[in-house]
């Protein structure tokens with residue numbers, strides 16, 4: 369079913385707009401074997417963009433493999449997902465996957481379940497454990513498959529920051545990097561929803577994945593692209609919106625992709641034929657009620673220092689938190705308290721460091737906090 373506006377899941381087709389430049393750049397990286405790391409705030413469009421890129425690559429000799437490692441909690445959890453996705457996505461038939469297992473993974477006895485409707489979908493459970501296979505053998509699987517078939521594999525790993533949460537994470541990262549850096553026929557694309565964790569893995573000189581690939585930051589979709597998109601979605605679905613209201617939607621949520629779609633949908637359902645002030649205002653209050661349960665949950669455990677810090681940001685303070693005025697006006701405790709507060713809020717992904725200082729990461733949370741302060 370084609371939908372008017374989509375949020376909360378990766379988008380494609382008519383619900384995907386812009387990203388022409390980024391798509392081109394990442395395709396070119398993929399086609400030239402350059403490892404890519406895609407960073408952005410939450411819900412900006414990383415997963416959608418990589419899906420689009422993978423579906424657009426038709427160059428012979430390139431095979432893309434996508435996996436999401438959000439549910440992986442340990443090193444071998446990850447290895448199981450890693451291998452089974454590679455095997456499934458590089459084999460057109462089960463027999464081919466079984467052959468590759470026999471050839472490259474040795475004594476492993478996989479469990480296969482085929483979906484009842486007998487479509488080509490099947491699940492592969494390899495049962496890899498430290499008892500039956502070494503990390504080296506597992507991690508070099510894609511290179512061996514690529515070499516055998518004479519193609520290049522691009523492995524796209526979504527929610528890669530989960531690796532930073534494993535027990536012995538640093539050791540695991542060292543193992544991955546030490547093997548993957550020698551690959552000649554395989555390259556990688558890493559992305560994930562926790563920006564702060566991703567930056568820790570890729571931007572810290574002491575970490576194994578430092579400078580592993582090209583770091584691409586995904587910016588907001590520009591307003592003029594959004595306006596065109598919003599106007600056309602309204603029109604195709606029998607209603608109309610002026611460029612001014614479409615722009616107002618973007619401005620209200622700082623062009624934050626998922627919120628632009630969510631607010632557009634709210635405006636759409638509050639509109640009979642053509643968007644007016646009443647429809648827009650109702651949509652904004654619907655948005656706030658949809659979001660506030662989450663914000664209550666995100667802020668209820670915060671200390672009063674942390675809440676005061678957020679209040680300062682809402683008042684327009686973005687730097688110089690250790691100055692006497694700010695410390696006193698917002699009751700932030702001592703100077704040395706500031707980095708603790710900042711780190712804690714950053715870990716929770718509630719704030720974000722940008723070039724011009726510290727900001728509330730989520731534009732709706734900013735509005736929610738501002739409303740609460742009135």
Ligand SMILES: Nc1ncnc2c1ncn2[C@@H]1O[C@H](COP(=O)(O)OP(=O)(O)OP(=O)(O)O)[C@@H](O)[C@H]1O
Nearest residue numbers: 375376377385410411412413414415416561626629
């Ligand atoms: N190119 C796009 N065109 C239109 N809407 C988009 C686009 N990219 C993202 N969106 C909107 O943002 C939402 C989130 O997209 P997506 O899941 O791809 O983002 P993400 O960055 O992977 O999110 P997360 O940080 O949660 O992993 C989509 O449901 C959609 O509403």
Ligand SMILES: [Mg+2]
Nearest residue numbers: 414415560561
């Ligand atoms: Mg995502």
